Amino acid sequence: MKDNIAAAPPIPVLFSAAFTSGAGWNGGEAYANVFIGSAADGGPGQASGNGENMTFVAVFDREKPNSAPVFSASAPNNTTPPAGLDSYLTDQFILFVATAAFVSQVPQGELFTLLMANGGDSKLRQMETLGTHFACGVGGNLVYLLASVPGTGLPGLEFLQIRSEAAPSSPTAPQAYTNSPYQMLMELIPGADGLYTPMQYS
Numbered sequence: 001m002k003d004n005i006a007a008a009p010p011i012p013v014l015f016s017a018a019f020t021s022g023a024g025w026n027g028g029e030a031y032a033n034v035f036i037g038s039a040a041d042g043g044p045g046q047a048s049g050n051g052e053n054m055t056f057v058a059v060f061d062r063e064k065p066n067s068a069p070v071f072s073a074s075a076p077n078n079t080t081p082p083a084g085l086d087s088y089l090t091d092q093f094i095l096f097v098a099t100a101a102f103v104s105q106v107p108q109g110e111l112f113t114l115l116m117a118n119g120g121d122s123k124l125r126q127m128e129t130l131g132t133h134f135a136c137g138v139g140g141n142l143v144y145l146l147a148s149v150p151g152t153g154l155p156g157l158e159f160l161q162i163r164s165e166a167a168p169s170s171p172t173a174p175q176a177y178t179n180s181p182y183q184m185l186m187e188l189i190p191g192a193d194g195l196y197t198p199m200q201y202s
Helices: 109-117 122-133
Strands: 011-021 028-036 045-051 054-061 071-074 093-102 138-148 157-166 182-190 196-199
Touching: 011 093, 011 138, 028 054, 028 093, 045 054, 045 071, 093 196, 109 122, 122 138, 122 157, 138 182, 157 182
Parallel strands: none
Antiparallel strands: 011 028, 011 182, 028 045, 054 071, 054 093, 093 138, 138 157, 182 196
């Protein structure tokens, strides 16, 4: 007998981040936003982070991804993952990671290893190279976005954008540098098991 139950529709996702550095490259302000679903669905699942030189992580349930995140936090620094994240690195969840920072503060060490094991791929390796070899006397800020199903060993969806410019000659020079919000649009596709997977629009 033919099943008359309609398949669940894909769920749209807007994932964005930005970083702004101040005069003389002193200080910075970063933010990230994840919006899953739409107001018509009863309100999107949403996670937001902000801070300086930030790597923000949000985790959503694959069965109910447009509900509130089950975990969200910023890494305490660029080498240490957020405390408690390990519990959510299984294929029952969707992982969103946003790095918005000076190039010198991109993920390294244990944090980089964790991201590579849970969906990071070529753009994450490019970001590490930039952080390791960026020329002295050049300022730059960077936005990296990753959406993946952790614990599977499969690469996720990645976005990387870097902006650079010579540092001012004086630390008080009236120079500011701003990254407009960078966005990664995708949709969550439901499988036969009822779990959603992030996919690029075809």
